[in-house]
Amino acid sequence: MTSARRMLIDANTTPFYHVINRCVRRAFLCGEDKLTGRSYKHRRGWIVDKIKALSAIFCIDICAYAVMSNHYHLVLKIDVEKAKSLTQRDIxxxxxxxxxxxxxxxxxxxxxxxxxxxxxxxxxxxxxxxxxLSSISWFMRCLNEDIARKANREDECKGAFWEGRFKSQALLDEQALLACMMYVDLNPIRAGIADSLQSSDFTSIQERLNALSPNSITPLIIKTPVDNSQPTLHKSLAKFDGATHLHRQTGIPFHFADYLELIDWTGRAIRHDKKGFIDNQRPKLLNELGIASDAWLSSAKDFRRQYSGISGRWDAMCAFKLQQGGKWCRGKSSSEALHPNQPLG
Structure with missing residues (x-):
């Protein structure tokens, strides 16, 4: 049975969530309809512009996004402290x-x-x-209603535009957040519609790379910057703050250079035509977290299917599910692979 959204999203447990929504129509959301030859690619810009506009209103930051031909992914962070600090006039x-x-x-x-x-x-x-203003449900409602209205006006039709209510995954710890962001940022490469991170249109990783100095990027995948300097980004994109704990930071709890090193390594590994994947040159983050290469690459390819609505340490997943009133959740083997030091359950 479908769970109530208030049970699936709990900012006190984790501020990070992966959300997905898919178009219901046979016609593409943002791509090219092969039956009619009509292009809908301009709608991808609608979505990116809207999520940034809403992020400036809501107390919700964007960690990662990817707008595909018939669906989109977002990794969102609820800023509860910011919501609490708003004055009456601000609200x-x-x-x-x-x-x-x-x-x-x-x-x-x-x-x-x-x-x-x-x-x-x-x-x-x-x-x-x-x-x-700190509700992902209201954020998604405002996003989806606006895009559906614009698309219906353009298509000169009425009716449902989205497949249903959005799907969400709670990201309970650093490993889950990192794996999910990598899964989202590599979506176009994994789908075979882009051959590099720079050409992965309408993704957060492309935006972050475009904001770097041109001298720090090569045509292959990327060249990791030598320091952790932050690119100049739209204020809606969460920054990498390098903190070591999910709940003790204002942004993403990794160093920016380490993330770029890992996504470069992962992007090469999941593309068979790219050379340079050498297992003994594992990225710093994988070594620090103790994640095996095979387990990491599996998560980068299949993160969405490995879990249901929760990802993290298995004991934390079970506790979160019990809090929802459920008794079973999916992803034990995947969780244990991403968290090699967790207690056996």
């Missing part, structure tokens, strides 16, 4: 950018005096809106 201003708001909120923003009943109503509205 109203942000929420009114995506909805009409409320007459009482408009009255308050204009500086008009409120009676007791109006103040009580405003406080209730602000509490509700503050919670929604």
């Amino acid at each position: 109203i201003s942000r929420w009114c950018q995506i909805t009409k708001g409320h007459a009482i909120a408009t009255k308050y923003m204009n500086g008009d005096a409120l009676i007791d009943g109006e103040r009580m109503l405003l406080d209730a509205l602000i509490a509700e809106w503050q919670e929604r």
Whole structure:
């Protein structure tokens, strides 16, 4: 039975989530329809622009994204502390950018005096809106409704545009986050529609690489920068802060140079026509985390299918599932391969 979204997403357990949504129509979401010859590639830009616009409104950062021909992937981070720090005016201003708001909120923003009943109503509205501004469900609702309306207008039709509600995976620890981001960033290469990270259009890794100095990139896959300097990116993209714990940082808990080294190595390994994959030159992150090469490459290819709605240490996965009211989750062998030092369950 399908679980309620509030049970699948718990920012207190983990702020990181992988979400996926797929187009329901036979026509492509963003690619080229082979039956009609019509191209929908421009819609990929719609999605990227919209997720960035929404990230600036919501307290949700984008760790990774990939917009494919008939579906898209996002790795999102809920910034609960930022949501808690918003003032009443901040909350109203942000929420009114995506909805009409409320007459009482408009009255308050204009500086008009409120009676007791109006103040009580405003406080209730602000509490509700503050919670929604850190909600992935509301983020996805605003994203999908906007894209569906634009596509329906362009197609001159009505009806469902998306296959159903979005699917989500909770990423409970560093290994799960790293594997999922790699899976998302390498989507076009794995699908055979791009031959390098630089040519992987509408992906976060392409955006990060384009922001680097041209001298630090080669035509093959990438050349890892010699330091951990951050490229200048859109503010919606989460930064790599190099922290060592998932819950004790403001961005992605790895060094940027280490991530680039790993994605370069992984990209070469999953492409049979690329030379340079030498197992004894394993990336620093794999050595630090103790992950075997075969297990890592398997996760880079099949992360989405290895798990259901949870990824992490097996004991943490079971605890999260029990918290949801369930008794079984998928991915024990994959979890144990990515977490070689975890207790046996």
